Amino acid sequence: MVARQGLCSSRSQFGILYRHAVPMGTTAKEEMNKFWTKNTRLNRPVSPHISIYQWSVPMMMSISHRGTGVALSSGISAFALAALVLPESYPYYLDLIHSMSFGPQFLAFSKFALAFPVAYHTFNGIRHLMWDVGKGFKIPEIYRSGYVVIALTILTSIGLAAV
């Protein structure tokens, strides 16, 4: 069998040779689990990756999309929890915060701080949906759409904070 293999592989155009493809007996999920249990068991060191790779705008925007998503979701959950737990009504607490506030700049800043992650996640979300239908994958397009998202985010947040 080896000799036959040797005979064939010496003539192949590429390095790898598949006479016949045989599907493996395990599922991809099982293979993944096997990898991770072995990986954790051996406690393998991790090569430096995000600590050494040069950051790019698309990279930063991608993790910011995730970051704003997690932050917004946590905020909504915290709000929902507060609604269940706190005894008084929403207008009561709103007036309470308003009476404690440190001036109009504080209010404008809080509006900006709330609007910014919502705006960013929304606009970048639309950018993601464009990718999902297959549009805008060329590298210059990625950067261009990214800058548009950043610009729209800043403008929208300032606009909403000024209302």
Place this chain on the structure above:
Amino acid sequence: MAALVRLSSVCHRGVSPLLFRTSSLIRPLAIQKKDHDCPYLISAKIHATPSNYTGSGSKAASLHWTGERILSIVLLGMAPMAYYFPGPAVDYSLAAALTLHGHWGLGQVLTDYVHGDFKIKMANAGLFILSTVTFAGLCYFNYHDVGICKAVALLWSK
């Protein structure tokens, strides 16, 4: 002597044709007949799951992905709705859409960073509880308090 056999015959077994599009395989004629009796003589271990091998191919993951995108678009449409038609209908729809969008989004985050059967199960259970409490809290707020649309309006009016 040597016979040129196109790998397209292998492709029908479900291996990605992309790998072998332009390759031709040269193998001695003598072996050809034997292959008919025993097709898996030399094999490379690959993950190929053509539909005729898998018993029940599930489209669950694919449908989940599509569902996530549709929900995102629906949520996008709710923003102008909330502005122009505030009220209980939008309040409860927003509560449901926001919670589900967040639940699925956090689910993807967990899938990316949590590994190991037990940890995955625990993390997903925790997420499910969080999402349930979130939805309950938002519905409670909509019913007993001013509601989401009014809450944002009040916040912005100050």
